[in-house]
Each structure stands twice: as C-alpha cells, then as structure tokens.
Amino acid sequence: MDLDLVNMFLIAGGTLAIPILAFVASFLLWPAALIKVYYWYWRRTLGLQVKHAESGGYRFCYSYRGKPGTRPSILMLHGFSAHKDMWLTVVKYLPKHLHLVCVDMPGHEGTSRTCAEDYSIEGQVRRIHQFVECIRLNKKPFHLVGTSMGGNVAGVYAARYPSDLCSASLICPAGLQIPNESKFVKQLQELQATQNMSGIPLIPSTPEEMEDMLKLCSYVRFKVPQQILQGLVDVRIPHNDFYREVFLEIVGEKSRHSLQENMHLITVPLQVIWGKQDQVVDVSGATVLASGVRGCRVDLLENCGHSVVMERPRKTAKLILEFLIAQQDSSSKKIS
Numbered sequence: 001m002d003l004d005l006v007n008m009f010l011i012a013g014g015t016l017a018i019p020i021l022a023f024v025a026s027f028l029l030w031p032a033a034l035i036k037v038y039y040w041y042w043r044r045t046l047g048l049q050v051k052h053a054e055s056g057g058y059r060f061c062y063s064y065r066g067k068p069g070t071r072p073s074i075l076m077l078h079g080f081s082a083h084k085d086m087w088l089t090v091v092k093y094l095p096k097h098l099h100l101v102c103v104d105m106p107g108h109e110g111t112s113r114t115c116a117e118d119y120s121i122e123g124q125v126r127r128i129h130q131f132v133e134c135i136r137l138n139k140k141p142f143h144l145v146g147t148s149m150g151g152n153v154a155g156v157y158a159a160r161y162p163s164d165l166c167s168a169s170l171i172c173p174a175g176l177q178i179p180n181e182s183k184f185v186k187q188l189q190e191l192q193a194t195q196n197m198s199g200i201p202l203i204p205s206t207p208e209e210m211e212d213m214l215k216l217c218s219y220v221r222f223k224v225p226q227q228i229l230q231g232l233v234d235v236r237i238p239h240n241d242f243y244r245e246v247f248l249e250i251v252g253e254k255s256r257h258s259l260q261e262n263m264h265l266i267t268v269p270l271q272v273i274w275g276k277q278d279q280v281v282d283v284s285g286a287t288v289l290a291s292g293v294r295g296c297r298v299d300l301l302e303n304c305g306h307s308v309v310m311e312r313p314r315k316t317a318k319l320i321l322e323f324l325i326a327q328q329d330s331s332s333k334k335i336s
Contacts, residue, residue, distance in 0.1 A: 032234035039085040046091050048102075052110065055134040058127070061110025062103040062135075066096065072166045072324065073099040073142040077128065077150030080202060080250065081236065081243045083109035090309055093317035103131055105150060107242060119249040121175060121258035124153045129161055141166035143324055147309055148281065149174055149250055152259045159265035167269040167327045169320050171308050172278055174250070175259030176285045183279040184216060188251070202280075203243050207233055219277040219305035263292045269330075271297045271323040273316060275304030297323060 043050065048063040063084050074094075076087045084102035091100060104111040106118045106127045117123050132138050144165050146154025151173025158168045181189075187201055204210040207229035214222060224232075236243070249255060270293050274286045283300065290296045299319050304311050 032231040035228070035231045035235060039088070042088050043085065046088060047096065048088075048091065048100075050110075053131065053134045055130050058114070058130065059110075059112045060103060060131045060134065062101055062131070064099070064101045065091070066099040068099045068140060069097060071098055071328070072140070073101065073137060074320075074324075075132070075137060075142055075144050076100070076102045077144070077146035077154050078102070078105060078108070079148030079150050080247065081108070081239075086309060089313035090317050090320075093314045094321070101135070101137065103128070105153070107246060113242060116245060116249050119246040120252070121149075121152055121156055121250060121255040124149075125156045125160055128153060128157060129164075132161075132164060138164040143320075144168040145171070145320060146173065147171035148306065151175075152250070152255075155259040155266065155270075156262045158268050158270065159262035162265075162267050165268045167271070167324065168266075169271040169273060169323060170259075170289070171273045171316070172275060172281050172306050173259055173272070173285070173289075174281050175255070175257060176263075176281075176288050177257050177260045178282050178285040178288060180282040180284040182282040184281075197244070197248070200244065200247055203236075203240050203247065204233060205237060205240060209233075216279055217305060217307045218311055219275060219303055220311045260288070260292075263289060266293050269295065269297075269323075269327050271299065271319070273299045273301065273308060273319055275301050275306060275308050275311065277304060278306045280306035 043063060046065065048065045050061065050063050053060045053062065061084070076084075076090075078084060078086045084104050087102045091102070094100060106124050107113040118127055132142075138161075141163070142165060144154045144157060145168070146152070146157075148171070151170040152175030154168055155170050155173055155175065158165055184201060191197055191199060201209075201213055201216055204213045207226060210229045210233050211224070214224065270289070272286050272289050274283045276283050286298050286300060290298050301308060301312055301315060308316055
C-alpha cells in the first residue's frame with residue numbers, strides 16, 4: 001500500500017472553501033473512502049487504466065500504461081494482502097513509454113476469490129500464467145517483477161515458464177530457507193508455540209496493530225495520522241479472514257520454501273533487490289539466491305526495510321531500469 005499520503009492533500013489544493021471543507025469532513029469521517037479516492041487520483045495522474053480480463057470463468061483485475069514496444073513489457077506482482085496500486089510509487093519514476101502491467105494477485109482486490117488451492121505459491125503461479133496468456137503478454141518475452149509473496153511467485157514463475165521472460169527482478173522475496181531469522185519469523189514461532197494464529201502481525205484489525213505492522217515492514221518511520229490508520233484498517237477488516245487463509249497457505253509445507261526448491265531451474269537473468277534492515281524476510285536471503293542462481297545481480301539498499309517499494313521507490317525504479325538496459329545491451333552484443 002502507498003504510504004506517501006501527504007499527496008492526498010493535493011486533491012484539495014487550489015480549490016474553494018466548500019470543496020476543502022468536504023475534503024476535511026471526508027478525512028475525519030470516512031477515511032477509508034478517502035484512501036480509495038487517493039488511489040483513483042494517482043492512477044489517473046500517472047496515466048494508468050484499470051481493466052478486467054476473463055479466462056475460463058476466472059476474472060483478473062489489472063492496471064496498465066502504454067503499449068508493447070521495443071523495450072520489454074513489465075509485469076508487477078504485489079505482496080501479501082496488498083493490491084496492484086502498491087506499485088504507484090514506483091510507476092511514478094518509470095518512463096511513460098514503457099508498457100507496464102500491475103495485476104491483483106489471486107483473491108486480492110478485484111481478482112477472483114476461489115479456494116485455498118489457488119493461494120498456494122504453485123496455485124498463484126498457475127493463475128498468473130493464465131493471466132499472461134489471456135492478455136497475450138508473452139507474445140514477446142517480458143520482464144517480471146515481484147515483491148515479498150509476489151517475489152516468491154515471480155521466482156517460481158521464472159523457473160516454470162522461462163520462455164515467457166527476458167528477465168526478472170525479485171524484491172525481498174519470500175520462499176527461501178534463510179540463514180538468519182527475522183523479527184517477524186520469531187514472532188510467528190512464538191504464535192505457533194502458543195497455538196494462537198489469530199494475532200498474525202501482517203493481519204492488523206486495529207489502528208494500533210496497523211501502526212505496529214508499518215513499523216515491522218518499514219525502516220523509514222512514516223508519520224501516519226490516526227484517521228488514515230483507521231481508514232487502512234477499515235479497508236482491510238472485511239478481508240481479514242481471506243488474508244488469514246492465504247497466509248496459512250503460503251507458510252504451509254507446500255509453499256514455505258517454493259523459491260528455494262525451484263531456484264536451480266531459473267535460467268533467465270535475475271536481479272535481487274533487498275532492504276538491509278528487512279525485519280520480515282531477512283536480507284541474508286539475498287546470499288542464498290546469489291549462490292543458487294548463476295549470474296544473479298544483487299542490489300542491497302541501506303536504511304531500508306521490507307517495504308522497498310514504498311521506502312525507496314525512485315531507487316527501485318532506477319535499479320530495475322538499469323538492469324533491463326544492461327540485459328538488452330548484452331543481448332545486442334551477442335547478436336552482433
């Protein structure tokens with residue numbers, strides 16, 4: 001989710017008293033609605049359009065900008081309990097001529113919610129491949145980007161469907177057997193020891209729990225107003241049972257180490273971006289991928305936690321572009 005909420009106040013900028021008062025009233029009384037307006041506003045500002053794709057009775061929701069061109073298209077996979085709009089901060093710093101696609105992961109936001117089988121990592125990989133074929137994104141090899149849970153899915157996708165891709169970028173990906181335990185993993189172990197999985201730190205149900213989650217995920221300390229914290233919780237609460245189902249599936253035996261088990265099959269050029277202060281998935285996972293995938297490029301970010309996309313969006317966009325250009329230059333030299 002996008003934490004740069006200061007931009008919301010631009011919506012009311014330069015207007016007369018009545019619209020400003022309406023904005024203030026919305027901020028105080030309907031923060032959840034205001035957050036939705038915020039995402040709509042920035043999608044519109046950045047030139048993103050929302051579309052749906054139907055395939056075999058399954059519905060995908062995605063946003064896109066641009067058309068396929070000389071540069072590879074970029075498909076972005078978000079993390080657990082997020083949605084396609086979490087990429088807005090990065091999209092802001094990507095050239096407008098690039099063809100970008102941000103899809104809601106299975107069951108999230110506007111994409112069909114079905115059963116646990118679809119929420120395992122293998123299930124999500126199958127669904128994302130279904131989406132790619134549905135919109136014919138793989139007509140030409142594209143670049144795949146994924147963060148956290150989406151990074152796990154992106155890595156396994158690269159192993160399963162190498163001909164679809166020209167390259168991939170994994171941002172703080174889950175799914176690895178990591179040498180060092182993170183703060184989040186230790187919290188989970190405590191919950192498992194008490195057999196109480198109702199207090200999962202990534203599934204907040206109060207403003208206070210939301211604030212704790214933001215502190216866990218971010219090294220940068222965002223000052224988020226109480227009303228916005230309440231709005232973020234209000235948006236999530238109706239979906240918390242679903243999030244719990246997904247979470248238990250991706251940390252279960254079948255999915256917990258999916259990327260670890262498949263990384264030896266990754267043959268496309270791979271980039272790994274990781275925040276050094278990640279408290280959710282420890283940065284030592286970068287070493288695991290570097291040693292397991294030949295030629296893997298690793299970019300570690302100082303003073304950055306798990307929420308790389310929100311903490312360092314400009315840097316993230318820059319690193320992805322540099323990697324893409326380097327791969328294209330390398331391919332051109334091989335051809336010549």
